[in-house]
Amino acid sequence: MAVSNTRLRILNFIRKFLDERGYAPTVRDIARGCNISTPSVVQHHLNTLERQGYIHRDPEVFRSIQLAERKREGISRVPLLGTIAAGEPIPVPTSDTWATIPEETLQLTDEVTQGKKGVYALKVKGISMIDAFVDDGDIVLIQQTSTVEDGEVAAVWLKIEQEVTLKKVYHEAGRIRLQPANRQMEPMYYKPEDVEVQGKVIGVLRKL
């Protein structure tokens, strides 16, 4: 069942009310704001909206309407632990690194961190990662891990070149294939002992 016109007005009113006042409206607030003459009509629509999963209420509790779309509104504080550049291994957080005060802390919603744990951020220095469409000044979000699945993008330390690079990793027979995000570029092949996965890249953030 679709969202009717009146219920859409009600939903939008609840959104606006929450944004402006910081707490939920009452049925009478909604009636006033949506040109509905009586609480019972609002009640009826709220029941429907709740049955459809758009909102949640605690019975008998005043101003307890919550929007389902805002339920998982988690904010994570992601430490910015330093920079990532071609010629140096990336900072890998240790137990005490987390405890110390980071350079800066990014406040990110779970929408961005995808709810992942053990995430930290690094600022890109230089243009060595343009083959991953990562520019100078971008922020990469890294999840601490030493293993990745095939096809995932990882921060990989190349022992021979003494360089870090962002590539899709594929485990092949007797070798590791590192595939640039840029499809126009050729993959590179390494012996497993010559590469070291330092973390999984879960996102990139660019502020202009």
Add this chain to the structure above:
Amino acid sequence: MAVSNTRLRILNFIRKFLDERGYAPTVRDIARGCNISTPSVVQHHLNTLERQGYIHRDPEVFRSIQLAERKREGISRVPLLGTIAAGEPIPVPTSDTWATIPEETLQLTDEVTQGKKGVYALKVKGISMIDAFVDDGDIVLIQQTSTVEDGEVAAVWLKIEQEVTLKKVYHEAGRIRLQPANRQMEPMYYKPEDVEVQGKVIGVLRKL
């Protein structure tokens, strides 16, 4: 005056209550949760906390306690209004576009939106914007505007080519210079009447 022991307990209780239930406690909820026998004591402490600036309440309004520390925590809800591709103009929001339920809504902190107003998001379709280090599937954050300062990145509609592109814009004598983010690429020059700024690019978001 410092925060007394009891008031600190009350503050922590309000924090926990808000996190767990999504709406504010009543004076009686607080009394129950902090082993206070009567609403009037809670009322007294809330008055003090409000005078000290730790909380805010709307008089006479139930469950209207708000934590000052969370007032400027800044989550913006950015509507994902569609896609951006080379061959089609980008969707420009109108007053009624904002009112309808968007395809999806991104929840972003002000850290990401930089506190800007009138921001919406578009998902990139295709690899036509790799010269701006923007890959297929990336999300670009656009602030609605028709003018940009020199050096800012804009979503520009090229009337002759019938294409949209992301470029740094420079106003020069009698012409517009469009500079790719990729420094290895050459700028393009247009007559002012042949280009149309459709919005300012304030960020790029890539989820992997």
Add this chain to the structure above:
DNA sequence: TTGTTCTTGAAACAAGTGTATCATACAAAT
């Protein structure tokens, strides 16, 4: 001591508020 201020307490009021009940109107389906 005395006085002052802060804190805790009990009780009650009045208004805000979720909810139920009954009723009407309208459109679509049978």
Add this chain to the structure above:
DNA sequence: ATTTGTATGATACACTTGTTTCAAGAACAA
């Protein structure tokens, strides 16, 4: 035409809840 489901409406009840009032103990300085 009848039924069914949905949207709207008026009214009232009972509980929730912010607030007030009066009172008393606790901490502390003069």
